Amino acid sequence: MNSYRELWRYSGVKIVASLVAWGVTGAAAVWAALRLSGFEPDWPWVPAVAVTPHVAAAAGAGLVLAAALRKRAAAALALAATVALGFAVVPRSLADGGTEPAGAPLRVLAANLMVGVADTGELMALVARLRPDVLALQELTPDAMERLEEAGLPETFPYAVTRPRQGAGGSALYARHPLTPGEAIEHGRFGQVRAVLAHPGGARVELVSVHPCAPKRYGRQPCWRAGLEALPRAGGPLRVLAGDFNATLDHLPMRELLASGYRDAADVTGHGLRTTWPQGGWGPLPGVAIDHVVADSRIGVRSFAVHTLKGTDHHPVSAVLTLP
Structure with missing residues (x-):
């Protein structure tokens, strides 16, 4: 038996x-x-x-x-x-290992503030430690912007193009060097601000604080796709796109954007599998890499890093680039 x-x-x-x-x-x-x-x-x-x-x-x-x-x-x-x-x-x-231009460095930091509730003091400490030339913010609310200004952000970054909004649609670009505002990309009440940075090394770089709609439920895909497709293609002026793309390298619009002549800093440096969302407190959800620093292929990529920031569901990301 x-x-x-x-x-x-x-x-x-x-x-x-x-x-x-x-x-x-x-x-x-x-x-x-x-x-x-x-x-x-x-x-x-x-x-x-x-x-x-x-x-x-x-x-x-x-x-x-x-x-x-x-x-x-x-x-x-x-x-x-x-x-x-x-x-x-x-x-x-796997790091690309290619030859990079030996030009002026450009340090970029991008952070999603989760409808403005991210920890202001910790963000300022991160800025002090990394000393970025450019800070790209997403989900910037009027209250968050006021807290950051009171904490001394304008003293660190004397130039700014800001578009704060209630909810998740606000964004901003802060910089140590002069910025010329451009026309923001607007889709589904999400504003992705643009500006041209005049680097003291002589280069002019168009910047975009990226944040299209999230495709998290049925019916949001057209808004998400339109927000990604509206991002400027590579070619012409030097460009750096940084922020919460709500897309990984497996999404077709993201692959099409890169194919136009951009490189993803995480992918170039061999950190392309580092997840950036969710950051803590989201149970069994698998981590995904949806926050990026994307640079024109003529721009070198020295390093990429993922950081922590209390109060938000996204990890901030940073990159050190080299301008030609």
Whole structure:
């Protein structure tokens, strides 16, 4: 009797393991096909595709499980999905190693203030430690701007282009060097401010504090896509785009933006898998990399870093760039 029970238990475990292997493998294969197809369906795929690095890891686990169970067909499918997703994801963890221009440095810091409630003192301490030339803020409210000004932000950054708003739609650019305001990008009550920085080294750089709508629910994709597509393409003047893109390198509009002639600072330095959202207190949500510093390909990238800031769901990000 015990031998029959043990056999049944073993067979049951094996059946469940096989189902898991096929389920993970099949899902990963479909995911890889969609991700690499050049076609991006609407909701819920747009928010879901942000977790592609996690799916790539799951595909690898499915491969190991299928191989252990000697499921050749499942293992072959898992191998194809793992290779396909790995081809898209792994290069982000590898530094480019190319020759960078030996010009003037430009330090950029971007922070989403989560409707203005981020800790003012901690942000000022971060500014004091990193000494950025440019500070790009998102979700800047009138109250947050008042607190920052009282904390001495104008003394650190004498030049600014600000567009504070109640809620999540405000943004700003602060700089140590002169700024010429440009026309803000407006979509869905989200204002992405623009300005041209006159660097003392002689270069002129157009800056954008990036924050399109979040595609977190059905019906928001047109606003999100329009906000990303309205960002200036590379070519012409030097440009740096920094902030909360609400997009990862797996989103098609983001890939199209980079293909126009930009480079993502995290990707260039091998930190492209560092997640920037959510920052604490969001339960089991997988981390995703949606905050970026993106620079014209003619601009060098020396370093990239992810920081912490109390009171907000986003990690601030910084980069040290080199102007040609």
